[in-house]
Amino acid sequence: MASGGKVSFKVTLTSDPKLPFKVFSVPEAAPFTAVLKFAAEEFKVPPQTSAIITNDGVGINPQQSAEFKGGASIAIVGLKCQGNVFLKHGSELRLIPRDRVGASRMVGAASLLE
Amino acid sequence: DLTTFSRCVSNLRSLRCQLIVEALSCIVHLALVKHKNLKIMSALSWMLKWSTFSLGWGCAYRSLQTIISWFRLQHYASVDVPSHREIQQALVDIGDKDPSFVGSREWIGAIELSFVLDKLLGVSCKVLNVRSGAELPEKCRELALHFESQGTPIMIGGGVLAYTLLGVDYNEASGDCAFLILDPHYTGNDEHKKIVNGGWCGWKKAVDSKGKNFFLHDKFYNLLLPQRPSMV
Numbered sequence: 001m002a003s004g005g006k007v008s009f010k011v012t013l014t015s016d017p018k019l020p021f022k023v024f025s026v027p028e029a030a031p032f033t034a035v036l037k038f039a040a041e042e043f044k045v046p047p048q049t050s051a052i053i054t055n056d057g058v059g060i061n062p063q064q065s066a067e068f069k070g071g072a073s074i075a076i077v078g079l080k081c082q083g084n085v086f087l088k089h090g091s092e093l094r095l096i097p098r099d100r101v102g103a104s105r106m107v108g109a110a111s112l113l114e
Numbered sequence: 115d116l117t118t119f120s121r122c123v124s125n126l127r128s129l130r131c132q133l134i135v136e137a138l139s140c141i142v143h144l145a146l147v148k149h150k151n152l153k154i155m156s157a158l159s160w161m162l163k164w165s166t167f168s169l170g171w172g173c174a175y176r177s178l179q180t181i182i183s184w185f186r187l188q189h190y191a192s193v194d195v196p197s198h199r200e201i202q203q204a205l206v207d208i209g210d211k212d213p214s215f216v217g218s219r220e221w222i223g224a225i226e227l228s229f230v231l232d233k234l235l236g237v238s239c240k241v242l243n244v245r246s247g248a249e250l251p252e253k254c255r256e257l258a259l260h261f262e263s264q265g266t267p268i269m270i271g272g273g274v275l276a277y278t279l280l281g282v283d284y285n286e287a288s289g290d291c292a293f294l295i296l297d298p299h300y301t302g303n304d305e306h307k308k309i310v311n312g313g314w315c316g317w318k319k320a321v322d323s324k325g326k327n328f329f330l331h332d333k334f335y336n337l338l339l340p341q342r343p344s345m346v
Contacts, residue, residue: 059229059239096241102171102221
């Protein structure tokens with residue numbers, strides 16, 4: 001629950017089949033990078049290779065000050081409105097690993113399905 | 115005259131019309147066919163333009179270029195298709211990367227692509243995360259819905275490879291599925307017959323006839339699903 005200028009987020013670690021989650025309370029004015037960093041540290045995963053998405057799968061750029069956009073998925077769920085990130089994305093979030101891809105390889109002669 | 119590739123797409127479109135009948139229980143969902151887009155060559159050309167230059171590091175960048183090209187062709191965006199450097203600059207501008215990232219050969223993934231699409235096109239994306247490539251066939255129904263409702267190409271990032279997904283062939287009765295993959299690792303000439311016949315754009319089953327898995331079972335995958343604008 002929100003209190004004293006704080007807001008709570010429930011973050012689930014999707015890379016663990018048990019889907020553990022933790023609830024974090026952060027000051028309203030804290031940048032969202034703090035949520036990502038804190039969540040990653042609590043789950044013992046590197047923050048640099050982690051990202052946060054909503055339950056709907058929408059990505060959140062921690063560096064941006066997310067402006068409220070009408071029509072965005074909002075899950076108040078009894079929690080007090082915090083501000084930008086909460087208004088836009090709600091309080092239920094997922095921590096996922098970031099993929100980094102770039103290797104080159106030959107696909108080889110593959111056939112089209114008939 | 116239609117090129118071999120255009121003919122391929124046209125045939126797929128006809129196939130779709132034949133297949134969307136209950137008796138066959140097989141629905142082919144194609145990003146480009148749904149929107150009657152035979153300009154795949156334009157989207158493909160952007161990928162090919164940068165392929166040799168970014169050999170070994172730029173496949174995710176090229177997948178992004180294909181996606182942006184799609185948005186241009188559908189008239190959802192008018193921005194030029196960005197170069198690799200411009201993509202890197204966008205990530206620096208939003209604070210996701212340090213300034214030293216520009217001009218590097220650093221790899222990016224689905225999350226970075228979502229940031230760039232938001233920054234340059236104002237396009238939002240959804241991210242599908244699976245813990246293992248073995249789970250991807252289970253997502254076929256969801257992917258089919260995406261192609262039905264959104265129609266946008268999907269970027270798949272996992273292991274060390276990026277792919278662009280243009281459609282899925284999903285049999286509701288059997289659960290069998292195949293993926294129409296545009297492989298951004300191609301570095302040859304802009305020869306559509308060569309591209310199609312070489313399998314650089316074609317249908318891939320999760321397990322091929324030799325029992326080899328197309329998606330790695332010990333790697334997680336992120337799928338980037340760009341959302342079409344809801345208003346103009």
